[in-house]
Amino acid sequence: MKPGIPKGTRDFSPVExxxxxYIFDTIKTVFRKFGYxxxxxxxxxxxxxxxxxxxxxxxxxxxKILNSGDYLAKADEQKLSARNSKLVTFQISEKALxxxxxxxxxxxxxxxQNDIAMPFKRYQVQPVWRADRPQKGRYREFYQCDVDVVxxxxxxxxxxxxxxxxxxxxxxxxxxFTIKINNRKILSGIADIIGKPELxxxxxxxxxxxxxxxxxxxxxxxxxxxxxxTDIEKLRPFIELSGTNTDKLDVMKxxxxxxxxxxxxxxxxxxIFEYLSSFELNNAKVELDITLARGLNYYTGAIFEVKxxxxxxxxxxxxxxxDDLTGMFxxxxxxxxxxxxxADRIYDVMLELNLFPDSATVSTQVxxxxxxxxxxxxxxxxxxxxxxxxxxxxxxxxxxxxxxQMKYADAKNIPFVVLIGDEEMKSGKLTLKNMHSGDxxxxxxxxxxAKLK
RNA sequence: GUGGUUUUAGCUCAGUUGGUUAGAGCGCCUGAUUGUGGUUCAGGAGGUCGUGGGUUCGAGCCCCAUAUUCCACCCCA
Numbered sequence: 001m002k003p004g005i006p007k008g009t010r011d012f013s014p015v016e017x018x019x020x021x022y023i024f025d026t027i028k029t030v031f032r033k034f035g036y037x038x039x040x041x042x043x044x045x046x047x048x049x050x051x052x053x054x055x056x057x058x059x060x061x062x063x064k065i066l067n068s069g070d071y072l073a074k075a076d077e078q079k080l081s082a083r084n085s086k087l088v089t090f091q092i093s094e095k096a097l098x099x100x101x102x103x104x105x106x107x108x109x110x111x112x113q114n115d116i117a118m119p120f121k122r123y124q125v126q127p128v129w130r131a132d133r134p135q136k137g138r139y140r141e142f143y144q145c146d147v148d149v150v151x152x153x154x155x156x157x158x159x160x161x162x163x164x165x166x167x168x169x170x171x172x173x174x175x176x177f178t179i180k181i182n183n184r185k186i187l188s189g190i191a192d193i194i195g196k197p198e199l200x201x202x203x204x205x206x207x208x209x210x211x212x213x214x215x216x217x218x219x220x221x222x223x224x225x226x227x228x229x230t231d232i233e234k235l236r237p238f239i240e241l242s243g244t245n246t247d248k249l250d251v252m253k254x255x256x257x258x259x260x261x262x263x264x265x266x267x268x269x270x271x272i273f274e275y276l277s278s279f280e281l282n283n284a285k286v287e288l289d290i291t292l293a294r295g296l297n298y299y300t301g302a303i304f305e306v307k308x309x310x311x312x313x314x315x316x317x318x319x320x321x322x323d324d325l326t327g328m329f330x331x332x333x334x335x336x337x338x339x340x341x342x343a344d345r346i347y348d349v350m351l352e353l354n355l356f357p358d359s360a361t362v363s364t365q366v367x368x369x370x371x372x373x374x375x376x377x378x379x380x381x382x383x384x385x386x387x388x389x390x391x392x393x394x395x396x397x398x399x400x401x402x403x404x405q406m407k408y409a410d411a412k413n414i415p416f417v418v419l420i421g422d423e424e425m426k427s428g429k430l431t432l433k434n435m436h437s438g439d440x441x442x443x444x445x446x447x448x449x450a451k452l453k
Numbered sequence: 454g455u456g457g458u459u460u461u462a463g464c465u466c467a468g469u470u471g472g473u474u475a476g477a478g479c480g481c482c483u484g485a486u487u488g489u490g491g492u493u494c495a496g497g498a499g500g501u502c503g504u505g506g507g508u509u510c511g512a513g514c515c516c517c518a519u520a521u522u523c524c525a526c527c528c529c530a
Contacts (some may be wrong), residue, residue, distance in 0.1 A: 007521070057528065060454085100530090128530085133454080135524060144530065306530095315530065342530030371488075406490035421488060435490070 008132070008140025014363070019356050020143075023172060023343050024125055027145045030168040031123040034160055036147050039122045041104040047089075047096040053103045053298070053328065061130045063140075064093040097129040101146040102325070102338060109150050109336075110329040118151030118334075125343075137314050137345045146319075148338025150326070155268060158302045158321065159275035161339045165306055165317060166284035172346065173355035176309040177316070178285045182292035183269055184299050184320070186252065189262015190238060190290075193255070194231045201293060203227070207239050208291035215239065238290060245273065245288040252290075268301060285309075298322040304339055311352050316345045363392060365452060366416040367409040370396040375420050382420070382430070382445060389449050409435060416452060 005011065012020065028038075044065060051059050071092045072080070079087040098104050101124045109120065125145045134140060147164060149157050165179050187204065191197035202225040206218050213221070218239055219232050227235070237255040241248050249266060256262030269288060276286070292303055301321030308316055319339030326334045350356055366386060368379045379395050386393040396405045402419075409417050419431040419440075429442040432451065443451065 004521085055528095057454095061528085130529080132529075134522085138529075142530065318530065340530065345530055369488085402488055403486080403490075408490085410490040417489085419488070423488095431488090433489075438489090438491090440489085 006140065008134035008138075010139065010141075018363075019350075020343065020347060022356065023346055023350070024143075024145065026171050027168045027341055027343070028123065028125060030164055030171065031145075031147050033167075034121075034147070034164055036121045036123040036149075039105075039108065039124055040126060041098070041101070041108055041124070043097060043127075044095045045098055045104055045107070047094050049107055049329075050096050050099055050103060054099060058099065061132055062099050063097040063129045063131050064089060065095040065097065067092055067094060098126075099130060100128050101126060101144050101340070102148065102322075105146070105148055105338075106325040106336070107329055109334065110326050110331045113331060119149050120151055121147070121149045123147045137348055139344055142345075143343040145341040145343055146338055148336055150334055150336040152337075153335050155271045155302075156275050157337050158268075158272045159279070161304060161319065161337070162272075162276060162284065162286060163279050163281070165304075165339065165341075166281045168341065169284070169306070169316075169346075170282035172350060173353070174308060174310070174346075174349070175283055176285075177283065178287050178307050178309060180287050180289040180292050180305045180307070181269065181272070182288065182290055182303045183265035183301060184303060185261050185265030185268065185301065186256070186290060187265075187293065189256045189259035189265055190235070192259040192262060194227070194234050196227070196231065199225060199227065203235065204291045204293040207235075210239060241290060245286070248288050248290075265301075272302065298325050300324065302337065308349050311349045313345055313349055315342070316349060317341045364394050364412060364414045365391050366393045366418055366448075367405070367412075367414045368393065368395045368418045369402060369405050369420060370399050371402075371421050372399045375399075375425065378425050379420050382418070385445060386449065386452075389453065391449065391452050418448065 031038075047062070047064060050062055054061070075088055075091040079091060105122065105124065109116065123146060125143060127141055127143050129141050132138060132140060147161070162179055162181075169177055187200055188197070190203070191200045203222065206221040206225065209221070210218050222232050222235065223229075234255075237251050241251060249270060253263075253266055256266060273286075289305075292305055299320040300323040303320040304318055305315045306317035307313075317340055319337070321335065321337035323335045324332075325336050326332075368383050370376050370379065376395070376399065383393050383395045396408065406417065415435055417433045417435060419433065421431075424430045424442075427442070428444055430445065430448060431440055432443050432448050433440045
C-alpha cells in the first residue's frame with residue numbers, strides 16, 4: 001500500500017523538532033517566570049464534555065471517536081435508518097479528541113477543586129485537533145500553549161497576559177506584532193444602546209471593514225443587515241473610532257454613558273492599561289480594537305488577539321476572560337482568564353522571517369572516524385570518555401571509506417571530526433579536524449575535551 | 454460546508470494543437486583521490502506521469518470520479 005498521513009497533519013523531521021522544541025521551551029520559560037505550573041490532560045475527552053462549548057459550528061469541527069467493539073449493534077434502529085449523522089452521533093461515539101485546552105482545563109478544575117489552591121495558575125502545552133479544512137497556517141492537528149488562571153478576578157492577570165505575550169514573542173525574535181484588546185462588556189454596551197443584541201456580530205464584522213469599503217460602505221452593509229438609520233447614527237462614534245487608545249476610550253465613554261455594562265467594560269480596559277503602565281513592554285504594540293469579537297461564546301470580559309505585522313498570517317494567539325466556564329460543569333462562581341499561543345503559526349512566521357538560530361539544530365558535536373577493526377577498538381573508550389564529559393559524540397559504526405564518513409559528518413552538520421589511524425594510535429595524539437575551517441591539529445584526548453567543552 | 458488550484462525522478466519543476474524511447478537542475482551512487490567533507494571532472498542508478506474509469510488508431514496532455522496540496526470565503530491558533 002501507498003504510505004500517507006491524514007489531511008492536515010504533518011511529520012516533523014529532526015530540524016523541525018529542534019525548532020519546535022526551541023519555541024516550546026521559550027514560551028514555557030516565560031510561563032514559569034510568571035508563576036504558572038504545568039498540567040496535562042488526556043488526548044481524548046468524553047464527547048459530552050466538549051459538545052455545546054464551542055457553538056454549533058465548533059461542534060461540527062470536533063473529531064469524534066467511534067465506540068469500541070460493534071458500535072452499531074446498540075444504535076437505535078429508527079435513528080440509523082433516518083440516515084442523519086447528527087441523530088446517531090451520540091449512539092456510536094462517546095469520546096472525542098480535544099478541541100482546545102481551555103474546556104478540558106475547566107473540567108480539570110471542577111474535578112480537582114478540592115486539591116487545588118485558588119487562585120490556580122496553570123500552563124498546558126499539548127496538541128489539539130479540529131476537523132477543519134486545512135489552508136495556510138491552519139492544520140487539523142496543532143499545538144496550543146495555554147496559560148489560564150482561575151479564581152482571581154483581578155485585572156492584573158489580564159495585564160500580565162500582555163506582558164507574557166510580549167516577553168515570549170520578543171524572546172523568539174518577533175520584532176513587530178500587535179496585541180489587540182477588547183472587552184465583551186463594551187460590545188454588550190453597544191448592543192444595549194441600539195437595543196439589538198442579536199445583531200452584534202454583524203455589526204462588528206461590518207465596522208471591521210471600514211478601511212476596505214469606507215464609511216458609506218459600512219453603513220450600507222449595516223442597513224442590509226437590518227439596522228435602521230437611527231441605529232446607524234448611534235453607531236457612528238464606534239464606526240469612526242480612531243486615534244490612540246485613550247482617544248478611543250474618551251469617545252466611547254460618552255457614547256456608552258447610558259449603558260451600565262458598557263461603562264464597566266471601559267473601566268476594565270482602563271484598569272488594565274493602568275497596571276500595564278508599571279510594566280515595560282519590549283516589542284508589543286497594544287491596541288484597543290472594538291471589532292474584535294472572537295467566536296468562542298464563553299468570553300465575558302477582556303478579549304485578546306495577537307497578530308504579526310511582519311507576515312501575512314492569521315492570529316498567532318488569543319484569549320480572554322470567561323466568568324462562567326466551570327459553571328457548565330456544575331461549579332459556579334469561579335472566574336477564569338487565559339491566553340493561548342498558536343505554536344504552529346508562530347513556527348511558520350519565524351520560518352518566513354528566518355528567525356531560527358543555527359544553534360537550535362546542532363546535535364552531534366564530534367564524529368570519530370572508523371578506519372578498521374583495530375581503530376574501532378581503540379576508539380571505543382575515546383567516545384565513552386567524550387560522552388562522560390557531556391560531549392555529544394558518535395563513532396562511525398562501520399569501517400567505511402573515509403570519504404563517506406566525512407560526507408556523513410558534513411551532511412549532519414557535525415562541527416568536529418576526530419581521526420584515529422595507525423599514527424594516532426602509536427602516538428596517542430589524535431587528529432582533531434574543524435569541519436568549518438578545515439584546520440587540523442594533533443591533540444591528546446584531554447586536550448580535545450578541553451577544546452570542545 | 455462553498456468556490457478555485459496543485460499533483461510528472463529523492464527534492465524543485467519543464468513537457469508545444471493529443472503522435473516514436475518523458476526531460477532539466479539539485480540530490481544520491483561509483484570513480485579520478487586505498488587517510489580527508491563542503492569545490493571540480495567523468496560515469497551511473499532512479500518514473501505504473503496521484504489513483505480508478507472513459508474518449509481515441511494513439512493520452513503526461515481531453516472527459517468523469519476520487520484522493521491530495523495550496524488559496525479565498527466562513528470560522529479559527
